[in-house]
Amino acid sequence: MRKSIAGFSKLSKSKKIDWIVNTYFSNADDAKRILKQYWNTDDKLQQLHDEFIENTISNYYLPLGVAPNFLINDTLHTIPMAIEESSVVAAASKAAKFWLERGGFKTKVISTTKIGQVHFTYKGDFDKLVTFFNQVKSKLILETTAITKNMEKRGGGIIDIELRNKTADIDNYYQLHASFETLDAMGANFINSCLEQFAKTFKLEALSFDLFSDDEKEIDIVMSILSNYVPNCLVRAEVNCKVEDLTEGAGISGEAFANKFIQAVNIAEVEPYRAVTHNKGIMNGIDAVVLATGNDFRAVEAGVHAYASKDGQYSSLSHAKVENNIFTFWMEIPLALGTVGGLTGLHPLVKFALELLQKPSAKELMQIVAVAGLAQNFAALRSLTTTGIQQGHMKMHLMNILNQFEANDLEKQTLVEHFKNNTVTHSAVTEALKNLRVPSE
Numbered sequence: 001m002r003k004s005i006a007g008f009s010k011l012s013k014s015k016k017i018d019w020i021v022n023t024y025f026s027n028a029d030d031a032k033r034i035l036k037q038y039w040n041t042d043d044k045l046q047q048l049h050d051e052f053i054e055n056t057i058s059n060y061y062l063p064l065g066v067a068p069n070f071l072i073n074d075t076l077h078t079i080p081m082a083i084e085e086s087s088v089v090a091a092a093s094k095a096a097k098f099w100l101e102r103g104g105f106k107t108k109v110i111s112t113t114k115i116g117q118v119h120f121t122y123k124g125d126f127d128k129l130v131t132f133f134n135q136v137k138s139k140l141i142l143e144t145t146a147i148t149k150n151m152e153k154r155g156g157g158i159i160d161i162e163l164r165n166k167t168a169d170i171d172n173y174y175q176l177h178a179s180f181e182t183l184d185a186m187g188a189n190f191i192n193s194c195l196e197q198f199a200k201t202f203k204l205e206a207l208s209f210d211l212f213s214d215d216e217k218e219i220d221i222v223m224s225i226l227s228n229y230v231p232n233c234l235v236r237a238e239v240n241c242k243v244e245d246l247t248e249g250a251g252i253s254g255e256a257f258a259n260k261f262i263q264a265v266n267i268a269e270v271e272p273y274r275a276v277t278h279n280k281g282i283m284n285g286i287d288a289v290v291l292a293t294g295n296d297f298r299a300v301e302a303g304v305h306a307y308a309s310k311d312g313q314y315s316s317l318s319h320a321k322v323e324n325n326i327f328t329f330w331m332e333i334p335l336a337l338g339t340v341g342g343l344t345g346l347h348p349l350v351k352f353a354l355e356l357l358q359k360p361s362a363k364e365l366m367q368i369v370a371v372a373g374l375a376q377n378f379a380a381l382r383s384l385t386t387t388g389i390q391q392g393h394m395k396m397h398l399m400n401i402l403n404q405f406e407a408n409d410l411e412k413q414t415l416v417e418h419f420k421n422n423t424v425t426h427s428a429v430t431e432a433l434k435n436l437r438v439p440s441e
């Protein structure tokens with residue numbers, strides 16, 4: 001039986017690695033070599049990465065790719081994407097080029113409000129709680145001045161605090177439901193600090209509120225935390241063109257293509273099994289840019305999927321229509337992003353990505369990220385409703401298999417040519433490579 005370990009986080013990096021490789025690996029030296037080959041040779045840079053999290057033992061690489069030719073509101077962008085899935089950057093670039101020739105993407109930030117909540121219990125008369133809240137509300141805001149001062153100077157801060165009665169759901173359960181404008185910051189630290197201060201003030205002030213009985217004075221704070229559900233931090237991205245311009249030279253009429261495409265979107269609107277995959281394709285584009293720009297993709301994922309269920313059933317995030325012979329494809333999506341704070345000023349590649357995007361504001365980044373999602377969705381639906389998805393996917397998959405077998409340049413070239421006319425499967429590639437490697441007699 002393996003033994004647990006006490007005080008692991010206090011060990012040096014090399015002692016941590018020793019323990020891991022000796023406990024879990026049959027070849028400890030090889031495991032160590034694998035970890036070390038991803039260490040940065042620049043000690044300072046390595047230390048920076050080590051200190052992002054606890055118990056760092058190595059760096060985990062993902063490719064950083066770029067998709068050029070994104071015309072967004074008449075400005076050209078090259079979009080950075082950090083992702084391991086082989087077809088995503090190629091699909092984004094293709095969609096960008098397609099829409100570049102048809103007027104590009106149009107985007108608009110609809111709203112930028114974020115939410116945080118103090119969850120508490122109170123066992124008493126609701127009217128008294130309302131009176132207390134109305135009396136203490138300005139003090140709640142005042143006592144966060146040290147936290148909000150700078151944000152307010154720049155035009156952001158606390159927008160409002162509401163008292164919400166949730167006792168229909170859970171006995172004695174109430175919330176301070178607060179809304180915030182955090183400008184170019186994602187705002188998690190700002191919001192959570194404000195909330196914890198609200199909770200402190202609220203609890204303390206209750207102790208001396210005359211109308212409360214002794215029992216009512218005992219407000220119990222359960223927790224104070226921002227919400228990653230941000231339906232009021234919303235951006236819209238859209239493309240449109242004449243129906244006949246959709247398929248110039250593609251051997252299928254614009255009308256037939258538009259009909260099929262709209263059918264595919266309609267299916268995702270009504271059928272959750274399809275909607276999840278449809279939206280996953282959107283997130284292929286979104287997560288890649290969110291990651292490259294140092295934002296919190298888990299927060300974005302959680303918020304987006306909650307939004308996709310806002311009407312009671314999980315549904316497509318994107319929509320399509322033809323009206324007056326104009327094909328329109330669009331999406332409204334909640335995105336809480338930051339371009340200052342967090343990793344943005346710390347990770348050299350995040351700084352690179354933001355400079356590549358010409359140092360966008362959070363609002364500009366929301367628009368770029370939404371476009372990456374819409375483009376990805378367009379590319380996926382175009383393939384799915386015409387050639388099928390595997391043609392493009394397998395081309396990229398072929399290269400992964402060849403790399404897995406450490407194929408050299410000549411082998412790669414020969415087999416890429418061979419598989420232009422043959423179906424790519426793992427076994428077919430293995431076989432073809434084996435045949436190529438048979439020594440000639």
Ligand code: MEV
Pocket residue numbers: 085277278279280281282284380381384389
């Ligand atoms: C694969 O990563 C994404 C797709 O499945 C998206 C879709 O089906 O729309 C191709």
